[in-house]
Amino acid sequence: MTRYSKQARILVAVDCIIFGFDGENLxxxxxxxGFEPEKNKWSLMGGFVDPHESPEEAAARVLxxxxxxxxxxxxxxxxxxxxxxxxxxxxxxIVYYAFIDIHKYEKQISDDYHAxxxxxxxxxxxxxxxNIMVEKAQEQLRYKxxxxxxxxxxxxxxxxxxxxxxxxxxxxxxELDKRNFSRKLLSTxxxxxxxxxxxxxxxxxxxxYKLDNGIYKDKFEAFLxxxxxxxxxxx
Amino acid sequence: MTRYSKQARILVAVDCIIFGFDGENLxxxxxxxGFEPEKNKWSLMGGFVDPHESPEEAAARVLxxxxxxxxxxxxxxxxxxxxxxxxxxxxxxIVYYAFIDIHKYEKQISDDYHAxxxxxxxxxxxxxxxNIMVEKAQEQLRYKxxxxxxxxxxxxxxxxxxxxxxxxxxxxxxELDKRNFSRKLLSTxxxxxxxxxxxxxxxxxxxxYKLDNGIYKDKFEAFLxxxxxxxxxxx
Numbered sequence: 001m002t003r004y005s006k007q008a009r010i011l012v013a014v015d016c017i018i019f020g021f022d023g024e025n026l027x028x029x030x031x032x033x034g035f036e037p038e039k040n041k042w043s044l045m046g047g048f049v050d051p052h053e054s055p056e057e058a059a060a061r062v063l064x065x066x067x068x069x070x071x072x073x074x075x076x077x078x079x080x081x082x083x084x085x086x087x088x089x090x091x092x093x094i095v096y097y098a099f100i101d102i103h104k105y106e107k108q109i110s111d112d113y114h115a116x117x118x119x120x121x122x123x124x125x126x127x128x129x130x131n132i133m134v135e136k137a138q139e140q141l142r143y144k145x146x147x148x149x150x151x152x153x154x155x156x157x158x159x160x161x162x163x164x165x166x167x168x169x170x171x172x173x174x175e176l177d178k179r180n181f182s183r184k185l186l187s188t189x190x191x192x193x194x195x196x197x198x199x200x201x202x203x204x205x206x207x208x209y210k211l212d213n214g215i216y217k218d219k220f221e222a223f224l225x226x227x228x229x230x231x232x233x234x235x
Numbered sequence: 236m237t238r239y240s241k242q243a244r245i246l247v248a249v250d251c252i253i254f255g256f257d258g259e260n261l262x263x264x265x266x267x268x269g270f271e272p273e274k275n276k277w278s279l280m281g282g283f284v285d286p287h288e289s290p291e292e293a294a295a296r297v298l299x300x301x302x303x304x305x306x307x308x309x310x311x312x313x314x315x316x317x318x319x320x321x322x323x324x325x326x327x328x329i330v331y332y333a334f335i336d337i338h339k340y341e342k343q344i345s346d347d348y349h350a351x352x353x354x355x356x357x358x359x360x361x362x363x364x365x366n367i368m369v370e371k372a373q374e375q376l377r378y379k380x381x382x383x384x385x386x387x388x389x390x391x392x393x394x395x396x397x398x399x400x401x402x403x404x405x406x407x408x409x410e411l412d413k414r415n416f417s418r419k420l421l422s423t424x425x426x427x428x429x430x431x432x433x434x435x436x437x438x439x440x441x442x443x444y445k446l447d448n449g450i451y452k453d454k455f456e457a458f459l460x461x462x463x464x465x466x467x468x469x470x
Contacts, residue, residue, distance in 0.1 A: 003324045008286040009244035012316075012327055051243040051325065055316040079314055079329050081247075081290040089238045090286065092247055092329075094314050 011091040014059040015046040015130065016074060017137045018067075020102040020117060021154035023163055026170035027102065027117040028134060029109075030126070031066050037088055038127040044134070045115075046093065059096040068110030073153075074098040078136050085129050097137040099154045120170065138171075145171055149190060152211050160198045160206035161185060190215050246326040249294040250281040250365065251309060252372045253302075255337040255352060256389035258398055261405035262337065262352040263369065264344075265361070266301050272323055273362040279369070280350075281328065294331040303345030308388075309333040313371050320364050332372040334389045355405065373406075380406055384425060387446050395433045395441035396420060425450050 018029040033043040047062035049055055055076075064070045074096040081092040102117065109115055118124065123134065145151050151167055161182050169176055185191065192212050197205035253264040268278040282297035284290055291309075299305045309331040316327040337352065344350055353359065358369065380386050386402055396417050404411055420426065427447050432440035 004246060004283070004326075007246055007283045010247045010284060010286070011239060011242055012245045012247060048239070048242045049245065049316070049327070051245070052318065054318060055314060055327065076314060079290060079311060081284070081329070083287065083289060091239075092284070092290065094316070094327075 011086075011089055012049040012055070013046055013086075013091050013093040014049060014055055014062055015044040015080075015093050015095050015133060016059055016063045017044055017077070017095060017097040017134060018063070018069070018072070019097065019099045019120075019137075019141065019154070020105075021099070021151075021167055021170075022102040022117075023156070023159075024166065026120045026154075026167065028120055028123055029067065029069075029115055030118055030124075031113055031115045033127055034066075034113075041127045042124045043127045044095075044130045048091075049094075055094045056096075059094075066113050067115040068108050068113070069100075069105055070108065072098045072100060072105070077140050078133070080129055080133060082129070093133075095133050095137065097140070099141070099150065101154055101156055103156060142172060149188075149216060152190075152216065155211075158194060158196075158208045158210055160201075160208055162201065162206055246321075246324055247284040247290070248281055248321075248326050248328040249284060249290055249297055250279040250315075250328050250330050250368060251294055251298045252279055252312070252330060252332040252369060253298070253304070253307070254332065254334045254355075254372075254376065254389070255340075256334070256386075256402055256405075257337040257352075258391070258394075259401060261355045261389075261402065263355055263358055264302065264304075264350055265353055265359075266348055266350045268362055269301075269348075276362045277359045278362045279330075279365045283326075284329075290329045291331075294329075301348050302350040303343050303348070304335075304340055305343065307333045307335060307340070312375050313368070315364055315368060317364070328368075330368050330372065332375070334376070334385065336389055336391055338391060377407060384423075384451060387425075387451065390446075393429060393431075393443045393445055395436075395443055397436065397441055 020027045020029060029045070030042045031045055032040050045063050045066040047058065047065070049058040053061065056074075059074055060070070063072065063074070075098070077095045077097050079092060079094050083090055085091065085093070120138070123131070125131065126134070145168075151164070151171065154167060155163065164185065165176055165178065165181050168181070190212055191209040194208040194210060196208050198208060199205040255262045255264060264280070265277045266280055267275050280298050280301040282293065282300070284293040288296065294309055295305070298307065298309070310333070312330045312332050314327060314329050318325055320326065320328070355373070358366070360366065361369070380403075386399070386406065389402060390398065399420065400411055400413065400416050403416070425447055426444040429443040429445060431443050433443060434440040
């Protein structure tokens, strides 16, 4: 027996969702689709899975080909498999997502493909079901960030408390109490205060902090309840 | 343009993981695979996605065909797509999982297919990567149950506090402090105490409770931190 007989083989694609933070805004990386149908429309970075690669390898290859980005840790999220989701041919798409610090990867992003960052609140109409894919990934991001300090992966090495607060506020589309947030955050023991202050964004200045990587790895649970009632914010 | 040219089409399968609770033990439903390779070996309920059904429809169909179970709410978990995972032909498998009350579905499970419940701690060696699929789904179950009261879906309509505690202990493979657990659980306001007591399992007896469905739907967030440091228990 060399193959399963009688079974239909189906096109399998991957789509990559890259969230980024530039210190002020939560953004999404998009490209203009390079082939028909919907050519030149805004799209996630997508492509088909080749016979000799895993979906993870396909996602990394597609992301690199279409944006220049590499060595980005992407995680699987949802599979979209409705029959008519691609008008040309039935395609099942496995969606991957990542969160990055925009400045850190700035140089990698290739101009060849016109990849562009959009603010989350200003995402254009995307092809196929890509808008729904993004919504689902945002939900997942909120869910995970309520339990894990993953949002630190969106921050530069040195950051201020107001910067982290902005990031959480953007992700949860909510406002957080300043004093409460700062107190809870510092009580996790995850942050090491630096000598310098950021004096650009306020007169008083805000100390820079670095992440204590040892504790970061050991102490995920300290983040539990970090966001007040995250579930109320999730659908 | 009627099809994408040059792209490889791939076999896509679904595998269904059904966790069940019988009031005492957390169990997993398995069948003996009906075709080669690995015929008669223990396996998850799996089958190929047909051209005219979504993966969700395929999962429901396969589960019904192989066990008789229907109207079980299954959720997508991980996709397994490594090249060599099926020795016959490259197959990408989308895994679905559900939690059910074993007694509630008892009559549905068909004898035709020899589906059998195994205690989680006594799962046999399964075909292909199915053991890894189960581990991943258990991880997801722990993760979700730390945030949502989903484990109530495994309980009968009327249940005792010791029963819920047993369920949580089985899912997290840990022991929980009895008084603390009971206090936290009651403080969620999710439970309505009944007149009757279960007198089979202790001399003093344990009151039966029912779930307040209105609050259950509104108040997921009350479960936050219900399990002490769930993250410490997750890999």
